[in-house]
Amino acid sequence: MKSLDVKIWGVRKRPTKRPAYDVRWSVAGNVMSESFRTKALADHYRAKLLRATRDGEEFDDVTGLPQSMADSRPTVTWYAFALRYLAMKWPHAAPNTRDGINESLTSVTLAMLEERPGRPAEAVLRKALRNWAFVLPGPDDRELPKDVANALHWVSKASQPLNYLGDPVRARAVLDSFKLRLDGKAAAAETVRRKRRTFVNALHYAVDLGEFKENPLTAVRWQKPKVSREVDPRVVANPQQARALLCAVSYVGGYKRSRGRRLVGLFACMYFAGLRPAEAVGLAEPDLVLPDVGWGTITLHRTRPSVGRQWTDSGESHDDRGLKNRPAEDVRRVPIPSQLVAVLREHLDTFGTAADGRLFYSEGGGVVASSTYSRAWQEARELALPPAAVASPLARRPYDLRHSALSTWLNAGVDPTEVAERAGNSVEVLLGRYAKCLDGRQEVANRRIEDLLSEYE
Template identity: 50%
Template sequence: MKSYKASVWKLSVNKTTKKPTYLVRWAVDGQRFSESYKTKTLADRFRAKLVRALDKGEPFDTVTGLPDSLRGGKAALSFLDLAVRYVDARWAEASAKQRDSMTDSLATVVPVLVKPGRGRPAPEVLRRALRSYVLPVPRRKRERPEEISAAAKWIEKASLPVAELQEITRAHDLIDALSRRLDGKPAATQTYRRRRAVVFNALEYAVELEYLPSNPLSRVRRKRGKRALQEVDRRVVVNPRQARELLTALTYVGGYDRASGRRLRAFFGCLYYAAMRPGEALGLRRSDCTLPASGWGRIELAETRPTAGKAWTDSGEAHDRRGLKQRSHGEVRTVPIPPPLVRLLREHLEEFGTAKDGRLFSSERGNVIAASSYSRAWKQARELALVPDQVSSVLAFRPYDLRHAGVSQWLNSGVPAPEVAARAGHSVDVLLKIYAKCIDGQEQEMNDRIMQGLGERDEPTD
């Protein structure tokens, strides 16, 4: 409901707090409203906007107390309401990891755009309320503990209108929140960029709905280190001999019968010989594979099973079920596989068979193998296959580093970049920026090639 009966009073100072705050007070149709600001300048600026709207004869909303010019000409939408509506609009089409990222980013900034006042919940309680109850679509009707219920009610009342973001200081507050972790320490550059992208898109949604005239984050210019797209550290990349020794070491992992290590040997072989992502290997089915008795085989990748968490998947399983990364739904990536991998896969099928749904790699109970399980086996294999100095280094520290090694080996074998990119599931541009690295053990070979080009011979040293 709107009213033209509005009045704006002079600024007052609240001296009950440690640092005095400045209070803007006004009334709409007999109902009093107030906003508190840390500085007199900010309070004066907001009061001036109210007076200007009053002079222009704008109607004031009796619920929020704001004139149309501060509400985008529509009923006031709180920042919390915007976050909920944005999640609603994106949830169905988002992957489990995107849902996780969405709620993480929005839970970081929603508590920033709030009215000052008493009774604010502890940061960790407020974040848990947003992340686990208020924002995720399927979890909103869950029974809430008392402290979570109180935190949700507080943020619903305290969340400011989205129109407040037209104040550049509010946009800076959001950026500051995105730049820091919950403990106040600086967030990693990649975390900041990921979160900022989510919040930027949410504010674009507000512009689309005409609650904002433009995206306020577009007006904020801050540099945060290098681009998130970074080259692979060449120190993590194993050479072919080291890769074979690591795969062999897996047969000694897993206690008395060592079945758990053998069960994972072909899985890790896929990461190295076919440069597959772990999620792609977990989704690999027998029907995707052509495994001749000798020679090269072929894999047609169609599905990935990335670890996401039960809270974010539609199925309630820990692993999401998606199409290939950065590919259209139903699109397949064909990867020719060398004889060593063909042999590994045939041996795996002969000993362990497949899961009920045809997946090659599963736990003893037939479930998708947890990342913690294959990471633990990989750690043990490194300790068996590598010398102590290498174990303490970053060499093949993560299972994913086998993919880096596989792509690097293809490139150093002279395979053209477009073909490597097609097999690895990357664009050529991304491939050359990230994966074009010499593998461990080839430095001397490269040095010899340079010396030959210079017409010199590298003399041995005593």
């Protein structure tokens, strides 16, 4: 938008900070300022603004500059800035975080394209951004397929300038674009919040680079979708159901090929020890203490999350890293009951270990893919559960075995501090997530209240 409603004030000296001289003016009621190290530079800048007003030039509402001064100032496009932001974030981000940043930058870039002739198909644009632009090495450091190179060239020309986001209406439009999926349906609340989080962080970086005085999103009143952090009690399997599911896994894929049998221990670790899938996948024989009688121990110090080879530094599909939300060298000791000790001893006797000592490995000796154990789990559900339960959320994902484990421990009366330590969570997160899964607490509270009232009858 352009405006002739311009007021130019004088040069103000700041006593302590450098640069020490501010030039302040307003455009359509919006106050602008520019800082300089010397009074002479500030006066010169103010003189140029005054000359533009005398010549009747229109001032831009977003940049606050007349056309003559805006043309002399290089314009940074959102796409060029996004590539710079990615290069800054990538080396220090975990693979899953890299994937999330990539997805978020792609969404913002698509929302920041102006209409120009020759626009490629939406699928081509998304593929070029996801697979080639917002990964390292970047598009300038490797040879691109012709269709990708053409698409990215079009994006570089069609991308709106970064200062486009200085208008709250435009910034809100970008935020609103996060709420829709490709098929036009509402996006998941967690997806929307993740994209917004990356967007906000990117614009903080723009402030650091001097592109904005402050993050432009602070001027946007936008309601973030609410995300439920609580575990749905319907996914929690009781001990009888969990045992039936573990038994059913052993029947998946037949006895000779052992596609399911080699995964029984993996799922058992999630249920009896409350491990995350990536923690169970990374287990090795030296991490175990398996006595002949009684409780054993698992010492966790690594995870093998499945993230995709384009996001890892090694080029492998599974990252090899420390425990979640802990220093890289930290460990977590988890006591395991005799039932799990027996399962793991049988697994070692039957299948041994991979070449690097891992307990659970594919038929070719590689890391077990999440798609592999997820398919086996779905087949086991159909074998173990009645049709109505199969259609329900009950233990729908392998991760729900961990939810079942932690809910069982809490309902057994185990101190929440101990449960949190074994699970690798904080007590606050634990109780907040599993509040709805604590069966029988109302009956206990009712009984105590009734006993108290009876004393006064």
